[in-house]
Amino acid sequence: MTPPAQPAPTVGIIYPDHAAEGDYAIAARLLEVRLPVVHVYGTDLHAVPELLDLGSPERLAGGAALLEPHGPTSVIWACTSGSFVYGPDGARRQADLLAESAGVPASSTSLAYLAALAALGLTRVAVAASYPDGVARLFVDYLAAAGVEVVAMSSAGIRTAAEVGALDADQVRTLAAEHDHPDAQALLVPDTAMRTLEVLPDLEARLGKPVLTANQVTVWEGLRLAGVPSHAASLGTLFTGGADRAGR
Known part of the structure; x- marks a missing residue:
């Protein structure tokens, strides 16, 4: 009897508003993984007060709840400015709080x-x-x-x-x-x-x-946290073994 096919690895993506989320469909196809994208909404202005609001624990907890039906192995806050605007310590705390909400390892584009x-x-x-x-x-x-x-x-x-x-x-x-x-x-x-x-x-x-x-490192970080090998020549040096040679 042929064993049942194993489900594809799943990395949950919390994405702000709408712009370039199609990149995740491209990556999912190339890497043969699942990258479900859910959205949180705020003002899309690149300004500090708006970015602090966009990356708030409450908004990210809401994104984690939306991802729960997908059963992700890891979760990433896919917003560079909405994470680095908190500073190094704040970005790590943001990811820790997201991990608590999601119940799985979590990170952000800035940390990625x-x-x-x-x-x-x-x-x-x-x-x-x-x-x-x-x-x-x-x-x-x-x-x-x-x-x-x-x-x-x-x-x-x-x-x-x-x-x-x-x-x-x-x-x-x-x-x-x-x-x-x-x-x-x-x-x-x-x-x-x-x-x-x-x-x-x-x-x-x-x-x-x-x-x-940003979208490239976001996907790589999610797979890294999920313990999933990642290789796709068209996704750049990060996905062609350079990271493995460097002792990832």
């Missing part, structure tokens, strides 16, 4: 960036941010507190997630590639509202270095 950089052994980066300057600088401060040197930072000054989600593939390539720096070991593109997965292979080939985008 730190885990991915550590796995790849990288400490010197450039940041190509879509955010207004003040918010982008908070991400730089967040990285610096973890010992990551930011050799160049750019801010596109886009005020809302909806506007970021409207960028087409060529605009994303331009925003990213024009703000790399030769001294950077990797380029970080930190906004889950930006559709990046389909342009990752082209960007890495063009720049000759790892490119870490």
Whole structure:
């Protein structure tokens, strides 16, 4: 008798509003995993008070409740700015509270960036941010507190997630590639509202270095917490064994 097929691993994604959540369907197909996405809603303005509200424990607990029927093995708050705006200690506390609500390991996109950089052994980066300057600088401060040197930072000054989600593939390539720096070991593109997965292979080939985008590291972190091996050549260096060689 043929044994019953095992269910695909499941990583629950809590996503703010609507913009680039289609990236998770792409990743789920490539990796043969389940990435159910639920939404929490607030103002999508890239401004500190609104971001603090968006990432509040109450909103994330509501997202965890929506994910419960999917039986996730891990849960990720898929919002970079809605986690790093709390600072390093606040971001960790945010994830701890989410884990308590979800009953499974939890993390966020901001914490995923730190885990991915550590796995790849990288400490010197450039940041190509879509955010207004003040918010982008908070991400730089967040990285610096973890010992990551930011050799160049750019801010596109886009005020809302909806506007970021409207960028087409060529605009994303331009925003990213024009703000790399030769001294950077990797380029970080930190906004889950930006559709990046389909342009990752082209960007890495063009720049000759790892490119870490928000939706990419979010998926990787969820699978890492779930103990699920992850490999997909079209999802960049992070998914092609580089992290394993670095001792993930």
